[in-house]
Amino acid sequence: MAMRLIELITGSLEDKKAYRRYRARIDVLPEPYRTAARSFERYFMHNGGITDGDPRVMMTMLTDFADLWERAAADGTGVAEIVGEDPVEFADAFAAAYTGKRWMDRERARLTESIRRIAEEER
Secondary structure (H helix, E strand, C coil), rough: CCCHHHHHHCHHHHHHHHHHHHHHHCCCCCCHHHHHHHHHHHHHHCCCCCCCCCCCHHHHHHHHHHHHHHHHHHHHHHHHHHHHHCCHHHHHHHCCCCCCCCCHHHHHHHHHHHHHHHHHHHC
């Protein structure tokens, strides 16, 4: 009962543990993979963050992301070979492969609704 109350306030403790496991995997990557992964993670959190209320979608994406960098480090594949010429395009394509509403979707809907209301008031 107390655990449910705590999780209601703080979110799932299992999700937090899964995120810590993901971060531990990224933290042990050799350079330059660690820095690249952290840079993309920051971008995902600000631009590609999933907001549909299911953190499992984000954790699946981050787990797959850690797998990608671990394989690249093990194979010696260069960061530029993975990312290509446009890191933003790479990040957006990677994040788009995972279902869920993103922050940008919510902001687009908010903008559309705001302008719709203004247009109705002008009539």
